[in-house]
Each structure stands twice: as C-alpha cells, then as structure tokens.
Amino acid sequence: MKISCTQENLYRGLQVTSHIAGKESGLPILTNVLLKAEGGLITLCSTNLEIGIQCRVRGKAEHDGSVALDARITSEYVSLLPKDRIDIEVSAESVASVQCGTFSTKMKGVVADDFPIIPTIEKKEQTVVKIADIKRAIQNVLFAVKYDESRPELSGVYMAIQEANTLVLAGTDAYRLAELTVPVTKNFAGTKEVIVPLRTLQELARILPDVSETVEIYIHDNQILFCTDEIDLISKTIAGQYPDYKQIIPQNHNTKAVIDIQELTKAVKSSSIFSRAGLNDVTLQFASVSEGKGSLTISASNTTVGEHTVVIPVKMEGGENSVVLNHRYLLDGLSRMQGDQISFAAIDSNSPCVIKSLEDESYLYLVMPIRQ
Amino acid sequence: MTPQQLWQASLGELEILLSKPNFNTWFKETFIVSHENNRIIVAVPNAFTKNWLEKKYHPMILKALRNISAEPIKEVIYKVETARQAAQYGHAAFPMPEVEKTPMPITPIPLPSTPETYLSSLNPQYTFEKFIAGKYCELANAAALAVAAQPGEVYNPLFIYGGVGLGKTHLLHAIGHEVLRHSPGKKILFVTCEKFTNDYIQAVRSGKAKEFKEVYRNVDVLLIDDIQFLSSKEGTQEEFFHTFNTLHQTNRQVVITSDRPPKAIPAIENRLLSRLEWGMIADVAAPDLETRIAIVETRAKDKNMTLSPEILNYIATIVHSNIRELEGALNRVNAHFQLSKGGISLEQVKQILSSITATHAKKSISAKQLINIVAEFFNVDIADLLGECRKKELSLPRQITMYLMREELKSSYPMIGSELGGRDHTTAIHAYNKIAKEVEASQKIKQDIDLIRQRIYNI
Numbered sequence: 072m073k074i075s076c077t078q079e080n081l082y083r084g085l086q087v088t089s090h091i092a093g094k095e096s097g098l099p100i101l102t103n104v105l106l107k108a109e110g111g112l113i114t115l116c117s118t119n120l121e122i123g124i125q126c127r128v129r130g131k132a133e134h135d136g137s138v139a140l141d142a143r144i145t146s147e148y149v150s151l152l153p154k155d156r157i158d159i160e161v162s163a164e165s166v167a168s169v170q171c172g173t174f175s176t177k178m179k180g181v182v183a184d185d186f187p188i189i190p191t192i193e194k195k196e197q198t199v200v201k202i203a204d205i206k207r208a209i210q211n212v213l214f215a216v217k218y219d220e221s222r223p224e225l226s227g228v229y230m231a232i233q234e235a236n237t238l239v240l241a242g243t244d245a246y247r248l249a250e251l252t253v254p255v256t257k258n259f260a261g262t263k264e265v266i267v268p269l270r271t272l273q274e275l276a277r278i279l280p281d282v283s284e285t286v287e288i289y290i291h292d293n294q295i296l297f298c299t300d301e302i303d304l305i306s307k308t309i310a311g312q313y314p315d316y317k318q319i320i321p322q323n324h325n326t327k328a329v330i331d332i333q334e335l336t337k338a339v340k341s342s343s344i345f346s347r348a349g350l351n352d353v354t355l356q357f358a359s360v361s362e363g364k365g366s367l368t369i370s371a372s373n374t375t376v377g378e379h380t381v382v383i384p385v386k387m388e389g390g391e392n393s394v395v396l397n398h399r400y401l402l403d404g405l406s407r408m409q410g411d412q413i414s415f416a417a418i419d420s421n422s423p424c425v426i427k428s429l430e431d432e433s434y435l436y437l438v439m440p441i442r443q
Numbered sequence: 444m445t446p447q448q449l450w451q452a453s454l455g456e457l458e459i460l461l462s463k464p465n466f467n468t469w470f471k472e473t474f475i476v477s478h479e480n481n482r483i484i485v486a487v488p489n490a491f492t493k494n495w496l497e498k499k500y501h502p503m504i505l506k507a508l509r510n511i512s513a514e515p516i517k518e519v520i521y522k523v524e525t526a527r528q529a530a531q532y533g534h535a536a537f538p539m540p541e542v543e544k545t546p547m548p549i550t551p552i553p554l555p556s557t558p559e560t561y562l563s564s565l566n567p568q569y570t571f572e573k574f575i576a577g578k579y580c581e582l583a584n585a586a587a588l589a590v591a592a593q594p595g596e597v598y599n600p601l602f603i604y605g606g607v608g609l610g611k612t613h614l615l616h617a618i619g620h621e622v623l624r625h626s627p628g629k630k631i632l633f634v635t636c637e638k639f640t641n642d643y644i645q646a647v648r649s650g651k652a653k654e655f656k657e658v659y660r661n662v663d664v665l666l667i668d669d670i671q672f673l674s675s676k677e678g679t680q681e682e683f684f685h686t687f688n689t690l691h692q693t694n695r696q697v698v699i700t701s702d703r704p705p706k707a708i709p710a711i712e713n714r715l716l717s718r719l720e721w722g723m724i725a726d727v728a729a730p731d732l733e734t735r736i737a738i739v740e741t742r743a744k745d746k747n748m749t750l751s752p753e754i755l756n757y758i759a760t761i762v763h764s765n766i767r768e769l770e771g772a773l774n775r776v777n778a779h780f781q782l783s784k785g786g787i788s789l790e791q792v793k794q795i796l797s798s799i800t801a802t803h804a805k806k807s808i809s810a811k812q813l814i815n816i817v818a819e820f821f822n823v824d825i826a827d828l829l830g831e832c833r834k835k836e837l838s839l840p841r842q843i844t845m846y847l848m849r850e851e852l853k854s855s856y857p858m859i860g861s862e863l864g865g866r867d868h869t870t871a872i873h874a875y876n877k878i879a880k881e882v883e884a885s886q887k888i889k890q891d892i893d894l895i896r897q898r899i900y901n902i
Contacts, residue, residue: 098468120468120491188498190490293523294490307489349649 072136085146092142103139108132123189137183199257216242224311271306324416326392404436446475486524569616577734583725591621594696598723605727608767611700675710735759829864846878
C-alpha cells in the first residue's frame, strides 16, 4: 500500500476517527484505526462495535492495501508533524514507513484482516438536515438525558422524522424533558421514529464540521447512518418503544407569565446560593398585581447559610401559584432559550411546568417541581 | 437436544479455537432463534457481529454445529435480534408483555430515601425449612428458633459466629421470615454491617442524623450481618452502641453475625464488646460428612435431580469446609445433568468436579509454610519454635504444629520429628495425642486451631 496526502487532511481524519477507538473494549484490535487505500480513495475507519466511523481523507492512493495502526499513538504523532506532504508506504509485514518533510518514521501496525467490518445499510429513504440545525438540536436536547441501565429506552434520544418536513429530537431523565423541532431540507414521503444512543449523538456533534453543509440520515434495520461528503457514522439504535411523552406535556395552565430571561437567570442564580445542598430547591411564587401584571418572587433558604428573596415584575395571566424547582434544572433550560423573553406556564405545585421562548416556538422545556 | 443446548455445546467448541477476547466479543449475547428444516437462525446483538460471523467464523460455526447436532445442518443464517425481540421466540424464561404506549413516567423528584424501602430486604430462599441443622450448628439453630418464636425475650442479643459459607446469613434471614410469619406487622430490618456504616456516614454528611436514628431505633428486630467490619470504625461503633442500647432497653431483638467470636474482633471498644457477649453466643462449625450428605441430598431434591447415593457421597466428600462451595459443586453437576437429560455416572461427576479437587490439592501447603503460619500466629520466632527450649509459651505452639502437620499434611511421625528440629518420632506421637485430647476439652485451643486452619486454607 502506498498513499500521499497533506498533514492537515490526515490529521483531520484521525481526529474524527481515533476518539471512539480503544475505549472500554475487550478486543485489542479495536484500539486501532484502519487506514485503507482502495480504488484511489483513502479511508480511515474506527469502531467500538456500537458505533462505526469512516472518514474519507483527500489524497492520492497509488497502491491499494490496508493496515491497522494504534489510534492514540498515530494521532498524537501526526499532530506533531510539519504541515507538509506525507507519504506513507506499508510493507507486507504491516510496517508503515512515513515520510513528511525531514521527518521519517517507521510505525508498527497490525494486519488489517482482523479489523471488524463496518456494517452498511442501503441508502434509501433519505432525509437531509442542515449541520447547524442538527448540532443545535443535539446541544439543546442531550443535556436532559441521563444514562440509565434499567430503562434503556430513556437512555437515548428520541428522533422522529415527520411528514411535515420536520425532525423532532426529544430527551428526558424523567425529571425534565427537552424537545426541539428543526426543519428538514429534503425528505422521503414518510415518517420514522427511532431512539438513538446518547453516545452516538455526542460523537456526531463532535465530528461534524462547522461549515454550513448538510448531513444525510438513513434509518433501517435497527441502525442509523449519518453521512456527509467526508464522514459516515453508523450506529445501532436502541430497541424498544419511546414513551409517548406528548401525553405529559400539559395542554392547559393556571398561571402563565412572560419573564425576561436575563432577569430570571440572575434571580435564580442568586437564590441558588441559599438553596439546600443536595435538594437545590428554589421557590417561585407568582402573585397578580393588576390586570395582566404580576410579580414573581424567587426565594430560597438554608439553615446554615441564610435566606434570600428577589421580586421581579412579570406580565401574567391566571391566578396565584407557587412551585419549587431544582435550580440546576431550571437554569439548564433557561440558558438554552433563544431571544429575551420566555413564557412560563404552571398548573400547581405537583405538575410539570412548561418553559418556551417567546421568539422561538420550536424549543420546549418541561421541568417537574420538587414534591413538598 | 434443544437449540439452546446445541448452541451452548457449539460455543464450548468454538471457545477452544478462538482467543478469549475474540470469543467474548463476537459470541456474547448470541443464541439460536430457530432450528427447522436443517436450517439454523442464529441471533446476534448487532450488525458488526453479523458481518463478522458471516465473513470470518462461518465455516468454524458450521463445523461445530455439525459435529454436535445429530441431524444434518444445511444452512446457518445470522440475524440481528435484541433481547427484547428475542422474547417473542420464547427464548426468555417467561414471555415479556408487549410494550404499550404508556404515558411518560415523569415522576416528581423524590426526596431522600425513606426507611420503608429496606424493610423487606429478606431473601425468600433463606428460611428455617431450607436450613439443614446438623450437629455442627445445633446450638445456633436452636437459639435462632427460640429467638424467632419470642423475639426480644429469650436471648438478646443473639450472636452467631462461624467460618465462611456455613449458613450464618441464612439463619439471620430465617429469623426474619419466621418472625414475620408469626406477626406480620413487626418491623424487621436486615442490614449488612457495611450498609449500616454507609447509612451512618451518609446521615452525618447530609445532616440527617435524626432520620437515621428514626430508622434504626424504631425496628422490632434488627438483624446485622458481618459485624466484624465494625472493627476500628469508632464513630460507627458508637452509633451502633447507642442503637443497640435503645433497642435492648425496650426489649427489641438484636441478632448479629460475625466470622469470629466477639473477643477476637480486633479494635472494638470494650463497652461494645461486653454488650455483644451479653446474650447468647452460638457458633456454626463446619458440617460433618453426614450433614453434608444430607445437605447435598436436599438441595438435589430441590433441583429435581435424581443422583445415586455414590454420587451424593462423592460430592459431600470432596468439599468439606464450606456449604457455599458444596452448592456450587452441585450446581455444576446440575448443569451437566440438565444437558444430559438424566443419567449421569460417578465417573462423569468426578470429571466435572476435577477442578475442585485440583484446587484443593493445590491448597495443600508445605511443612515450612505451616510452621511459618503457626509461628506468626503465636508470635514466636521460628528458630525458637524449632529449638530446644521447653517453656510453655513455646512448647504448646510446637505441639500444635505437630498436630496440624499430622492432621493437615498427613505427614508421618518421624517426618514431623525431623521437620521440627530433629525430634524423636515418639515426641511427635505424644504431641499429637495431647493436642487431640485438648481440642476436645478446651474451647480456647480449638478456636486457636480453627483460626490457624483458616489461615492455612486462605493461602
């Protein structure tokens, strides 16, 4: 095997692939990345047997062949090479001779035969989404998901392709729930629902480039494939039925307030200092002042530190109300809201509160109060 | 042969051919979904495994299956199946219900755990009915029964001690069950010493000492397992001391187990020690052969195995000091018994259990090691132990060494004599007889010897 490419291209490929290689696996070959030259194309592959990543590296492949190289060592080494042309030649004994500027290196590799085959699925029923959109969805939903062995279906992110040319991502840890709807630029005529493992989406967000391109999504046979020009990421999906979370989104409310995000964030942060450790409780009390106007009192008290109260004016409809929330959960949601103002809807002290941005209807955040 | 058995047997064959990481990675969570018309469908957990088995191991798998199956096999197909889907094929022990679209279980954030959660932590397997009381634990069993019949009134506290795997925990659970059977309203709390410690630390850390006290001081029967772990944890000891006093004063039962008598637990405060010795101390010793046979027989019956008396006898003979190991041996035989659909011969049993007999043989130690252990136990120099001095502090350990060499290593008397500094064989005979008599007569010497034995086995 003989290939040539630039240091930047090879390093980018290694950054994409080497991260999942060699973590918590029983099979030694999985600590490697597979460098493959085939039909003029250079590819890097890695897998942890749940996720498989292939990255095409721009360059010239003179002779076909393949070799498995230790992922950590290779990426560390390539990062230190000068930004120059790299020539790699692999001998029959799987020793890679690397020439880059004045650097010349011989790296011991492993025969590629034992490297797992990355599965593929048929590229039909295509959905295309902007990278910026899917990244935003991942950022706004993943934080609400917690890995839970006893409930595998809740340990992933619910992903639904809808006929209305939208893609919905939702995640929950049973205490709060985040849902974001993003537009789809191209869709097949149909709908699909899957549960994607947390790790897969974390990895996807990490490797997708920041440029304004699109990513293709294919779902088949318990697998999901994400493709860009340069990267293919395939992963298994989580079997099972995602709970019908729409049912718990309250349709009515007793109190609905419009609150300035910055003001609320500051008030909650200052109260959080006085909340009880481990419980993280802050109390939100809504009182009406006159027609359409009200006040929101945020308070917390702790026997060892002291107590604290802030009052902020709000636009409000409905009656008085009081909820106790975990300030972390509340701030997690607030920090991801677009625009300046949110609407906060509550029923009573034991029902979920709904938080939405006034400017952006696509994002919904639901948080459960602490039971008193 | 059922598909499961066929697959298990084939895996056994493949395991030998492949490296361990390869085998574990590629054959984990695989099973046969169907076996019809000479066609086998193998379920695999993911697409990676499917590809790999198809491309790499297919010939090997086919060969293994053909070797084992009585019927011809034409084709093997691999299919990605998760455990959940597998349930539909009746692979799981009981069919799982279909997952319905249930409303989301957003539960309100639970406040820190309440005591009720571990009130029912008793293992249903551990009852008095299942406890086989031989001569070795008559006292402990009788005391436990008495305590269970009248908690808090007869022996309080009841302290049960004995070696690993002899049934202490079983007795503890059994008391809990029996009390609940008589008076279902009673609050029984079974905790390991470790849980008690952790709860206490947690309570101190989160300022919930009051809740902790409420939990532990409001039970009718407190069952604590493996109390020896309290050693050198002063804060926890004190808390336990107060808990104990509160319960004891209001005539509520405390039952404690340990792997050694109270006096032998290191770094434990005197006031606690005296309280542990207050009620009844009962020991559980290693069962004798007859009891072991009885245990094997009962357990075999529980598992619906019909084994010949020779086999029962053999199993009971090779495992002597630990009932848990005994059940382990029986479980192994059971696995083969299930596979072979009945009939299993003594020869096969010997084969299956060869690893146990092998490890026992490995455990046998040299005379030098034994001398070291005894010297260390009595804290004397080896040179003195082997020397001429006949002070009592030295002569007793010396005689115990000779006794143990005879008992454990089966050395000849002349051999014992020469190992211990060139003594005459008659000295060895005398020492053996003397200690053998003392063991019968003195509890102290018996305990010492048991402790040394444990050290020997634990090498």
